[in-house]
Amino acid sequence: MSIHIGAEKGQIAETILLPGDPMRAKYIADNFLEDVYCYNEVRGMLGFTGYYKGHKVSVQGSGMGVPSISIYVNELIKDYGVKNLIRVGSCGSFQEDVKVRDIILAMTSSTDSAINKIRFEGKDFAPVADFELLNAAYHNAKDHNVTVHVGNILTSDTFYGDKPDAWKQWADFGVLAVEMETTALYTLAAKYNAKALTILTVSDSLVTGEELNSVDRQNTFTQMMEIALSII
Ligand SMILES: O=P(O)(O)O[C@H]1O[C@H](CO)[C@@H](O)[C@H]1O
């Protein structure tokens, strides 16, 4: 066991899907995996291991925000030997042509989090996706006629910010959408020589105000899950 994950060594696969929502982890396990067992209930942050088309894969809720996912990614890599980490999350679109339910592959992530300023003592680190995972996910999406966007996203420390128009500057610089974890995931993957990719489904649009409800965010992002599972 590690501090936040109740699994024994060997119970977590080398490849793992990381939804923020633990109930999305359960949805993936229930609907996509075979021979599933639940290896973690610590803090209600559910984790499961099973098989997808014969390949062993795990799925672990990672919580909301940089500190939460950082805890899980550290322990998954250092204590359980995880090598491939694929975040499957929701995001808010900054661009008119990035519509609700479209898929985004995060090539890199900008951030308003101070975590890397602190880590690199004021210098700027550029977090990037693993190219092989990104390339495979892109071609899988294209092969299945999924509307997919590839580019820069924003990892934000705030869901409810104080300045309602602050997102527009990121939008002007081509940032596609906002979520809350990828900078940490890509940075820790780089630190520990693991591979990481963030796949996002657009759950809402800051441009139009359209948004999906919480049940849809938990249960309906099947295209994203299929892309993630297809590249394992
Ligand atoms: O749907 P998940 O994976 O949780 O991702 C997004 O949703 C949460 C906010 O509602 C944040 O964690 C954000 O990154």
Ligand SMILES: O=c1cc[nH]c(=O)[nH]1
């Ligand atoms: O972090 C997030 C996730 C989904 N939608 C948003 O607007 N922000």
